[in-house]
Amino acid sequence: MLALVIINGVIIGSIYALISLGFNIIYNTTGVLNFAQGEFVMIGAISASWASAHFSLPIALLIGALTAGAVGVLVDVLAIRPARKASAVTHIIITIGASIIIRSAASLIWGTEPYQLPPLKEGSISIAGVGIDFQQLILIGVAAVCMLLLSLFFRYTTAGRAMKACASNSEAARLCGVSVGRMSAMAFGLSAFVGGIGGIMVTPMISMSYASGTSLGLKGFAAAILGGIGNPVGGVIGGLLLGVLEQYSCLHSSMYKDTIALAVVVVILLLRPRGLLKR
């Protein structure tokens, strides 16, 4: 039973982890808490589903992730850049506004009915007595690869280092020749791209409609804060923890699934007031 809880928790948790990673990419570059993160996930999933009717599956998935990335860049250029100097709360409200725009635009373009993608590989295997679909394994694998690539990107590439520089001191970064605006656009694009991948990976399991992004985004937000905002590793741990907590409370009472999980989150916050991994 415990194995089931942990495996299912890790599966659902790795999608939260990917979304929280998106939060942290943007936060670590621009200091903006992006409440449109869930909408990026939704855009990736729905545009890939739409494209899969016209193109072969791999191309459709690429189109989905790229569309999400493009929407992310647009959010930065059109909404965040004109208010660069505003306060953090203003940025939050702008991203909430952006999420409303993206949601309603998606419902106008793709309608309100839910979309679903075919799984990348049918069938399942059994691990520790628990049946796991290949698609779920792929989701975990893709999430892990994304996390690895991103941490390499931030550590070893010039662009990644420049993005980190923007976060620690944007004025100094500018003096060193880093274009803060371009880095911010890149952060939004990258974060939305990662979110889009998350959406694409999860859509064979749960169907996605124009409004599904919001709750996923909030779970990712909870994961990021729980792990300590600005700490990508913490966010990933927070996401996995949240997933396992949800599955665990599901076991005890499917009725109060969120209640138990969120109550535990509050308790963790009280015990570790600065997030899991913050000193």
Next chain:
Amino acid sequence: MKFPQPISYTRLYRGPMILLLAIIVLPLLARGQYSYLLPLAQLCGIWAIVVLGLTLLMGFTGQVSLGHAGWFALGAYGAGVASSAYHVSLWPAMFIGIAAGGLLAFIAGVSILRLKGHHLALATLCIGVIIYEVITKMEITGGAAGLNDLPQLHFFGDSDLSKVYLIWFIVLLVMIWATHLTESPAGRALRAIHGDEDAAESLGISVFSVKVKVFVASGILASLAGVLYAFVYTPSYLGPEPFTLIFSVLLVTMVVIGGMGNIWGALAGAAVLTGMNEVIRLVGERLGSTQMSKYEELISGLILVLIMIFSNDGLIPGLRRIFQRKRS
């Protein structure tokens, strides 16, 4: 050295006087084909009460809450359940609703207000969602089906117009209280906490207890609004739909859109978010478009973003700047 001087009563009551005038005159204009605006005005007033409390908490004291839909729900359901399941009469039921909100705000405040910034936001978010989920799953609240036929609070009849007057009269009282508070030493203590908690503490302000007090006050105001929602706005049916996390986010949006730390901003924020869709629809009708309702949400999102881009600190401070520029 300049000490803060108490401002004169004429200045202090200028705002409430303007509001009083608007309350008396504006609803009378909504007649005939425009009478459908009256329920909207009631809703706007109810939201204004929540947003006023939230403005004190967020705008003045700098503590973010993403859970106030929960306190709104507590007020509504506390009063609703008391009267439907335990057959408590109207006034005690209202009191029970408000007391339930206040008590839980106190318990929650004492435990989570040591958290700061994003972490406080997450903790309040969790509590708000927990309240919502418990309400939708419990039997006594009618679950997702909700409660029917609650008693109705009468105030010189039960027409839409008298309901508007009742709700906005309460808004006026809350506004007067809030202006008094913000111009008093206690109000300056709130702003000091917003500025720098450690500095405020060193000035002799008991930061934690002030935070708890203002949290409880905002919780009580939210549950008062909830009681009005249940007993005045929709006595025939009370369901859990309006109390989701989205509504908490919307409330914070109202606070920021109007202008943080600004009493008028709270009213403006509530008015913008209630009135926006209606205005978009009316403008669409004037332009001869029947398709406008499809684009309502899109346009309202655009308006939100544009307001924040053109006036970073909200609507009222932005308007104030424009008027001052004209004057000089």
